[in-house]
Structures are given as structure tokens and as C-alpha cells.
Amino acid sequence: MRGRAGGKRVNRGEHQPLLDPLTSILNHKKMNPDSVSAKLLEALPAAVLVLRGGLMVYANPAAHLLLEVEMSGEYPQGLVGQPIVEFIHPLDQSHSVNRIRRSASSKTANVPVEVRLQTRRNRVRVVLVTSVSVDLEGEPGVLVTAMEVRRDSTTGERMRRSEEHFRRLFENMQDVYYRTDALGVVQLVGPGVRRVLGFEPHEIVGRTAEEYYPNHADRDAFKDAIRKFGEVADFPGQMVRKDGRIIDISISSSALFDEDGAFAGVEGIYRDVTERKELERELRRLASIDSLTNILNRRAFIERAREELGTHYEPGIEQTLLLLDIDYFKSINDQYGHATGDQVLTRFARAVGEQIWSTDLFGRLGGEEFAILVKHTNPEQVRDLVDRVLDAVRTIRLEADGRPSRAVTVSIGAARRTSIDHRVEHLLDRADRALYQAKHGGRDRVFWERTA
Ligand SMILES: Nc1nc2c(ncn2[C@@H]2O[C@H](COP(=O)(O)OP(=O)(O)OP(=O)(O)O)[C@@H](O)[C@H]2O)c(=O)[nH]1
DSSP states (O other), rough: OTTTTTTTOOOOTOOOOHHHHHHHHHHOOOOOOOOOOHHHHHHHEEEEEEEEOOOOOOOOOOHHHHHTSSSTTOOTTTTOOGGGGBOHHHHHHHHHHHHHHTTTTSSOOOOOOOEEEEEETTTTEEEEEEEEEEEEETTTEEEEEEEEEOOOOOHHHHHHHHHHHHHHHHHHHHSSEEEETTBBEEEEOHHHHHHSOOHHHHHHSBBBBGGGOOOEEEEEEEHHHHHHSSSSEEEEEEOOOTTTTTEEEEEEEEEEEEEOOOOOEEEEEEOOOHHHHHHHHHHHHHHOOOOOOSSSSHHHHHHHHHHHHHOOOOOOOOEEEEEETTTTTHHHHHHHHHHHHHHHHHHHHHHHHTSOOOTTTEEEEEETEEEEEEEEEOOHHHHHHHHHHHHHHHHEEEEEEEEEEEEEEEEEEEOOOTTTTSHHHHHHHHHHHHHHHHHHHSSSSSOOOOOO
């Protein structure tokens, strides 16, 4: 064996290097319990830990005392074999793990810093920690020393109260607190996840966040936004619960960076906003529906027709706008009353709705005027549709005591979309002119606007 001093031979019995016993433990050899250095490790008031790959491979008695772990019962090995991260307070985990990782590749011990630890009995202790890399039979390891920081009782009490406050907040939070590492693996998740996703926190930790997204596009959009802006607020998405139900969520998160400025993961909260989203969807639906006939109202019809005409023009594929106006509606109101007039409008919408294809747009533009945008059909199919509509409306009969029974009829103005019609208003104007012709031609009929 070569000694430290200039390669001179050292007599083993006389001058053992101080930490030889520790090295022997790490190399799975028995240490001499009576050696001075073994006694030093045992008597030292500071905790001494050795880590390999984040697991403790050695811990002195002070470390067991500090972390409140006894070498018995559930843990016959004491701290040996336990992951260090389990004993670091959630708020200090990210930077502590980074420091430990960095010290593994550094020759000198890092500067002591204060870190909050969490004992096996769930008590929080503030310690002064430093770490340095050690060689474990050729494998990299880290030697950590920790000393509890003495504080005066007022500071201690304040700390304890703020800890309790934080814990209560964390436990009872309606939102789910989470943190992932740079690869998207969940490092920590709050108890709110039980309510929101139906999982126990430990079922989520160690898995990738992707697994809970039904649409990968949502997760990709979230990652892009985090990459671009460093943070997101009220970002929408969906997640799958343990019972398979898909819920709407809103995420507010920010990117985490290590001390070298490298991306280290994401931290934030998400909340279940399914009820709010459903309400929004319902409100949007209600805002687009005509309350009497339950079909699209004027605004929604024009908006959707505009989208349709703006994006979907394909030469050779017919798009036709039909403008429908119930004939002599004023006299229906006058003869049978306004309530019957309303019923006619409802029955009319139902009868016409039964004839169209589900892809067609059907709306009430106002009063007794309706419109249909027939999508992607050939001319014969539209002619058939128009005939069916005229027939279906004729079957609506008005009967009232002492008044003559009469059939309802409708006049239709039809305009085919041409390559220059990109505005719904153009098509409506042309259909309106055709409707005028249908009315003046005798009603109960269709007039096809002749395109140039
Ligand atoms: N019952 C009822 N009547 C309405 C409603 N909206 C508009 N009206 C009535 O519909 C009638 C439309 O009459 P006009 O525009 O003169 O047309 P018309 O009598 O149908 O005659 P032509 O269209 O020329 O065949 C008016 O009397 C309006 O008061 C409604 O929501 N319910």
C-alpha cells in the first residue's frame, strides 16, 4: 500500500489514515469497532451519510438520531438502503438533489447550506449540510455531513407554526401540487390528486406525466408553452382519472432550472375545471341556439356558414344556400293566434330538420325566415332535398274550432356557391333575390338563382 506522504511505506498498525474504517464499510469489509476513527464516527454529533445512486450505504448513529430512524422493526438496516430524497423537505428537494448530483462530480466539498429535512416521524429539522464526492470501489459516491442548526426558541416556534401552516395548506389544497424532473417524471404530487384523479400520491410518483393525458397534443402544447415562456397560467387540458373518466383541467406551472441554468423540470398546480367547462359549453350552446325552435340562431348560423365558406371551397363539390320563408305567416298569426304561430315555427323546424343531413347547417334567421347551408352534395341531391322539404312542410296542418283547416307552405330561394363566393353575405343576397322570385311566382315552391 502506498502512503500519502511521498510514496513512503506506512506501517499499518501505527499510522492508519483517519477514515480507513469508513472506507472499509463502504467496501463491504468489517471495520475495527475499536479504531479511533470508528469511535469518531460513532461519537460525532454531526450526521455522516454516504450515498450511492441516491441511496444511503452508510449512516452513523447521529444520522439515525437526526432522522429519527431506529435500526429495528421495519428498518433492521436503519437508514442503509433508504433513498435520501425521502428525508428532504418537499420544498428543498429540487435544489438539494441538484447539489448532491453536482458534488458527485466535484473534488472539493461544497459550501455548507441550510436545508430542511423531514424525519421518519414527520418532524421538520433545519440542518447545515455539506457534501463531497467519494470513491466507492471505483463507483462514484457522495459523503454528506449534516448538523442541526440551533435556533432560539422564538424562531423555532415560528418555524414550527409556519411548517404546520404549510402542511395544512398542502394537505387540504383543492388543487394538485406537482413537480416533475427534466424528463417529465413526477417527483412529488400533493394529496389533492386523490380527489382530482382518484390515485394515491405514491401511485403517481415515478411515472411520467404523459401517462395521464388522453390527448398527446395537449401535453405537447403545454410543454411548448413552458419551453417558450418559462411559465403558463390557467393552461387548458384534459386528464384521465383512475376510473377512466376524462376530466378538464387547468394548469399553472413554471419551469425549474438548476444552479447552472439547465432545465430541471416543472413545478405547479393543476385543478379540475370539468364543471366550469361544462357550464361554459352549455352557455355557448345556449348562446347559439334559438330558444323557440332549438336550432341555430341567426348569429351562430352566419358565423358557422362563414367558417364553412371560408375554409372548405373545393371545385366540383356543391355548396348551396337555401333561404326558406313560411308563406302568409302573418295571416296564420291573425287567424289562429300568436301561440299557434309559435307552434307552427316549432313544427316547421322539426319537419325540415328531419329532411336535412346532419352535416348541413340549419338556422332561424328571424321571424318566419330560416336558412340551410347544404354542404358537399351534387345538384340532384339538393333538388331532392328541396322537394322533400316542400312536401314535409305541406303536411303541417292547422286546425281550429270553427276555422277552416289549412296547410302550411314555404317558399325557398336557392343559391349555389361559386368560386368567387367567399362571403356568406353574397350568398345570402343571391338567395334572397331567388326567394323574392319564389314568392312572386306563387309561393310553395323553390326558385334557383341563376348564376352567371
Ligand atoms: N307567432 C310568431 N310570429 C312571428 C314571430 N316572428 C315574426 N312573426 C310574425 O311573422 C309575420 C311575418 O309576416 P310577413 O313578413 O308580412 O310575411 P308573410 O305574412 O309570411 O307573407 P309572405 O312572406 O309574403 O308569404 C309577422 O306578422 C310577424 O309578426 C314569432 O316568433 N312568432
